[in-house]
Every structure is written in C-alpha cells, then in structure tokens.
Amino acid sequence: MRDQSIIIKQVIGKTIKAIRIKKSLSQEDLAHECNVDRSYISMIEVGRNEPSVTKIFELCKGLKIKPSDFFKLVESEYEKIQEKSGEI
Template identity: 70%
Template sequence: MVLKRIAIIKTIMGKIIKARRIKQGLSQEDLAGICEVDRSYISQLERGLNEPSVSKLFELCEGLNMKPSDFIKLVEIEYEKQKSD
C-alpha cells in the first residue's frame, strides 16, 4: 500500500511539473538549465520515475515560477481526488 501511494504521488508530481513547464513555455532542456540538472532528470521526474529532494523541489519551483507550498498543495489536491475515485 505504501509503495502504491508513493508511485501515485510521484506520478502526480511529474504531471504537475510537466504541465507547469509547458504553461511557462519551457522545454525540458530549459528547465534543466535553470535547475542545473540534466535534461534526463527532468524527464524522469515528469514520468514519475524519480522524485526531487526538498532542496531540488525549491529549485524546480523557482524555475517554474511558483511557491513550493503551492506546488505541494496542487499535489495534495490531486492526490485527494484520486483517493476518492
């Protein structure tokens, strides 16, 4: 059950990162450059294969022009929606 929850949260985080990146008009390469990571790391995040550390989450949110607390709130809202489905 815990592993399933983690997988769901990672998937939700990835979808939010991708949606926000696209909304900002950024490529994966652009966001990777802003966050000083490899493009493949952004790809892994967006596909839910990896999750950022707290410090990296702050960098990602800065690159995506949003507060980390707003990002977490979006994850929470989507997670609650999926739990109730």
C-alpha cells in the first residue's frame, strides 16, 4: 500500500493538470495567474509538491473553479483509488 499522503499529493496534482488542460491553459499561463513560477506548477502536477490550502485557493482562482468543486473532484478520484486497492 502506498502512503496515503503520497496518494493525495498525486491526486491533487493530477486534478490540477486535468482542469488546466481542459481549460486550454499552459503551465506558464496558470503560473502567471497564480503569481508563481512555472516549475512550481510542474512540481505540483507530478506530485512532488503539495500546495497549501491557501495556494490551492489561488490555483482554483487561476483555473476559474470553486475550491469546493476542486475538492469534490479530488475526493472522487481518491475514493476511486481506494476502491481499486480494496481499502473502502
């Protein structure tokens, strides 16, 4: 079993990337919207960085999505992973 915090970081990154791509934004575009470096966005998307709650709210603003909707997507994806691993 993978460490729960690693899975959550990966799910957050995967969700941010999916929304960004769906909205036709580059990492550079999102980084500019959030006043961070492009490499920071990349590190989040690959699961190497875990954004703070404050930064998640800024990312959601840049992605033009409500934080509550973002967390619902993260929760849904996390539950799918748990079901596949037989933990739920």
